[in-house]
Amino acid sequence: MTLRSMTGFGRGSTTNKHASVEVEIRSVNGKGLSLKMRLPNDRMELEPKLDTLVRKQIERGSLQSQIKIRRLTHVAAALDHDVLKRYLTEWRALEVELGLAQRDPDLSQLLALPGAYEAAQEKPVVTRAIASATLAAFDEAVSQLVGARQKEGKRLAKELLRLVSRIDRLRKSIEKYLPQSRKAAAARLEERVTSALNAAGKDRGDLDLSRELVALAERADVQEEIARLEIHAERLRNTIQAGGPCGREIEFMIQECHREVTTLGNKSSDSKLSEFVVALKMVVQQLKEQVANVE
Secondary structure: OOEEEOOEEEEEEEEEOOEEEEEEEEOOOOEEEEEEEEHHHHHHHHHHHHHHHHHHHOEEEEEEEEEEEEOOOOOOOOEEEHHHHHHHHHHHHHHHHHHHOOOOHHHHHHOOOOOEEEEOOOOHHHHHHHHHHHHHHHHHHHHHHHHHHEEEEEEEHHHHHHHHHHHHHHHHHHHHHOOOHHHHHHHHHHHHHHHHHHHHOOOOOHHHHHHHHHHHHHHHHHHHHHHHHHHEEEOOOOHHHHHHHHHHHHHHHHHHHHHHHHHHHHHOOOHHHHHHHHHHHHHHHHHHHHHHEEE
């Protein structure tokens, strides 16, 4: 499977003997899956089937669809002759009662009155044909949408992997620099402790300086964070390459990377190490922005 974006567009159309249907679907980022459909009022019974069709293929995103249905066969409405005759009789009687000049209404006026005609009932075969065309057009639109999301997902995966590789390079640079950083940190600690002892009027014999230096150095050691960052980066790479709807999992791993980088920064008192941390934070933030569009 490939990584999939949450943005895309799809279009589908189907025509049969009784109907012509056009469907457009757009999708953008979303925490979950939501679908808004614009169906004709007399076809709302199709919504559950269309919703199910989407959920079989898409797990995340905010989708909007517009569905246009045009009937190609029509049945004339049935006129109620008795009702029309009664309307005309009442009309003429009212003209006489009110002393108005007798003037019969034209047919369009009569047909505009309530109950003048009854809309023809749609035949089951027509209803089924319209439903079939709508589902076929909608399925085509969803397939195009999924294809567009996959195409965009490939570009996303490439960018995400580039950023993960950047994390690896920075991590390796930190590992290479750590011995020098530890040596410099130990020298600074020794200088500070010696200065404090001198200010207190004590000599080094009053304190096991080496033991204190080791304890301080351990508290400043970042090897554990570096190791965990390596694990998270490897897991990120594997997940991105595996593809599929893995956006939430990637978001979690990026949060863990951010946690390790933050701890790394809190422990760092070395300016060069701090530069690496700032660079890592920028890469993690870029990852977070990119993964917001991953299904």
